[in-house]
Amino acid sequence: MVNEQYKSRLSAKSVIRELAEYATARGEEIGYENVFDYSLGNPSVPTPKAYDEAVISMHKDMDSMSLHGYSPSLGNTKVRATVAASLKKRFGIDYETKHIFMTSGAAGALAHAIRLVTSPGDEVITFAPFFPEYMPYVNDTGAILKVVPPSPKDFQINFTAFEEMLNEKTQAVLINSPNNPSGVVYREETIKRLAELLRQKQKEYGHDIFLISDEPYREIVFDGMECPYPSRYYENTLSCYSFSKSLSLPGERIGYIAVHPKATDADLLALICGQISRGIGHNCPSATSQMGIAAVIDQTADLSVYEENRNLLYEALTELGFTVVKPGGTFYIFPKALEEDAVAFCQKAKKYDLILVPADNFGCPGYFRMAYCIDTEKVKRSIPVLRKFVETEYPNR
Amino acid sequence: MVNEQYKSRLSAKSVIRELAEYATARGEEIGYENVFDYSLGNPSVPTPKAYDEAVISMHKDMDSMSLHGYSPSLGNTKVRATVAASLKKRFGIDYETKHIFMTSGAAGALAHAIRLVTSPGDEVITFAPFFPEYMPYVNDTGAILKVVPPSPKDFQINFTAFEEMLNEKTQAVLINSPNNPSGVVYREETIKRLAELLRQKQKEYGHDIFLISDEPYREIVFDGMECPYPSRYYENTLSCYSFSKSLSLPGERIGYIAVHPKATDADLLALICGQISRGIGHNCPSATSQMGIAAVIDQTADLSVYEENRNLLYEALTELGFTVVKPGGTFYIFPKALEEDAVAFCQKAKKYDLILVPADNFGCPGYFRMAYCIDTEKVKRSIPVLRKFVETEYPNR
Secondary structure, X not given: OOOHHXXXXXXXXXXXXXXXXXXXXXXXXHOHHHOEEOOOOOOOOOXXXXXXXXXXXXXXXXXXXXXXXXXXXXXXXXXXXXXXXXXXXXXXXXXXXXXEEEEOHHHHHHHHHHHHHOOOOOEEXXXXXXXXXXXXXXXXXXXXXXXXXXXXXXOOOOHHHHHHHOOXXXXXXXXXXXXXXXXXXXXXXXXXXXXXXXXXXXXXHOOOOEEEEEOOOOOOEOOXXXXXXXXXXXXXXXXXXXXXXXXXXXXXXXXXXXXXXXXXXXXXXXXXXXXXXXXXXXXXXXXXXXXXXXXXXXXXXXXXXXXXXXXXXXXXHXXXXXXXXXXXXXXXXXXXXXXXXXXXXHHHHHOOOEEOEEOHHHOOOOEEEEEOOOOHHHHHHHHHHHHHHHHHHOOOO | OOOHHHHHHHHOXXXXXXXXXXXXXXXXXHOXXXXXXXXXXXXXXXXXXXXXXXXXXXXXXXXXXXXXXXXXXXXXXXXXXXXXXXXXXXXXOOOOHHHEEEXXXXXXXXXXXXXXXXXXXXXXXXXXXXXOOHHHHHHOOOOEEEEEOOOOOOOOOOHHHHHHHOOOOEEEEEEOOOOOOOOOOOOXXXXXXXXXXXXXXXXXXXXXXXXXXXXXXXXXXXXXXXXXXXXXXXXXXXXXXXXOOOOOOHHHOOEEEEEXXXXXXXXXXXXXXXXXXXXXOOOOOOHHHHHHHHHOOOOOOOOHHHHHHHHHHHHHHHHXXXXXXXXXXXXXXXXXXXXXXXXXXHHHHHXXXXXXXXXXXXXXXXXXXXXXXXXXXXXXXXXXXXXXXXXXXXXXX
């Protein structure tokens, strides 16, 4: 019999998907260049040529079985070693091959990480605003996602609310910095305070609390800054990475979990992920994408366009009177809507062919997200439209 | 805290993996050409050149976003249409795009299919001998795998035992023809009788019973036969396919579920799979592998070598006095061991550098599996060794 629980979800509409579909349909009507589609986080800069060249030469030169044969379920051993060496060099943490588990993107990484350190009924805490897919990612494992309300002044962690939420059932804390949707990068002091608090609570509760750090935007940081790497501050950290954004490869589904070498059971955790894989049909990411990213491990796509877009939008939004925290990274910006109901606000924006995403599902009603992974030229053209929208619909501000 | 249930599995040893590791280590010692490694089902014939050529031209000619951008979570729409059209032409069933859900291999297909048609506590029935991974595939969803004992005369379905096992909790029946490990292809009369019985039980229990048909070996059938396609005989069928074996692409993790157009909720089932994906971190298979298989949809690798190997081994084993059912397909053969304890039997074979897998985990103690996806030349050289092993260790037979 068809599973009713999953079936019932079909009636729940995805706001982002509906907006993206609307944008596509509207684009067919008036020309896609005239639709200012800020709905989707689909990288807009090309994959580095070296990736494509590596894939081409693999398919020209490697024998079929070495290229297309089964890779071990923890991932291609050489690729794992390459990832470990790169992280070790960059962050000064003694990662070895055994600490790396290759996954189908960040979704695959989180699917394993959550099952790895929780059992059904356990609680996982995350912080608003948060990526809405965290709901099924966590709740479908049987664990329970708890959301700490936002700290809208700077979208760092609301520690007062967090401390109230922590309890003996808390087995994991899920963070995402640089953050989707706010674009905010957690400051070093935020991570340090978080680490200190978790160490204290581990002692108090007498069990490990793992930090699951979702880091697909790790490389997209602005103003010459670096994103503080959470594993540097807390040993029980699982760093969950995807190459989707840094290499513009979201369709290839390639990422990893890096287990901190001093985490509890560090030498076993990747092996246990291999056991989890069996039940969720994961096995391993495609052999081609594994070897492809290994060939360009320390490269990224040209990410500078996102910073340029951030600058243009932050300036325009501020000038138009929006309350908005300056993003430190990603390709998102997260202003407060000009009326309480962000859904109504975004609905009005549609009349101007501005596609904005209301943030109710991100745990932050009253805000909206703009994904500025689009051409800079289009960002520029969108600014007068944004101005017209604001001046026409909200004349008395 | 680390999940103890998954952790405890690390102590359970995988017989196949241990044997494969032994074979590799032994190969390093005496030369891999001297180890007759029948342990692993890793295809030994090359991927068709056209697949590699398609991947090369995609990486040369397509723009980065069309190639590496997100594909929809149900799979690339054009690829789904290509799969539907190919199946429709071949099997005369009116598949459309909406009935196809692209997956990361057969493991991904089964992970979705089982969650799709069962809820925790429901029963799924399969038939011995069976692929041991069915245990975690089913039991990790919360459903319960029940195994019908084998019918060793021909390894078709033991209907007497099956009828006894069917009950109101049975929500799905999982078959695998051509079968791993027996190599047996279910005869049309077997499928027809199965379908008739399921229709009768659906009526009796007042609920659907889905047939989950695991078909990675569909194309590897010998003697000019065709494998009866279960969806032709029973409407509530989910055909789970992988290109791993037919195109020798196991590392690329690419397959699909084809929902019978007349199944209950046929138009919704792929969409519901999209919801299941969110919780298990699947998303979709890699964009490259999806477009790659679409480019060669009606091709296979040169599979004739498997038939040649089957002929050589069946003849030799029969001549040596083994009880063995002639495989109709796959690259497996499944003889009865020459003593009751197949583990002891395979242990003795190791002394002759013959790597055979005891079938206790396949639900068939006393039997062993040989995976003959190896060079024919090696199969030929293994036969005198097999003879020596049998004559030395079992002289009184």
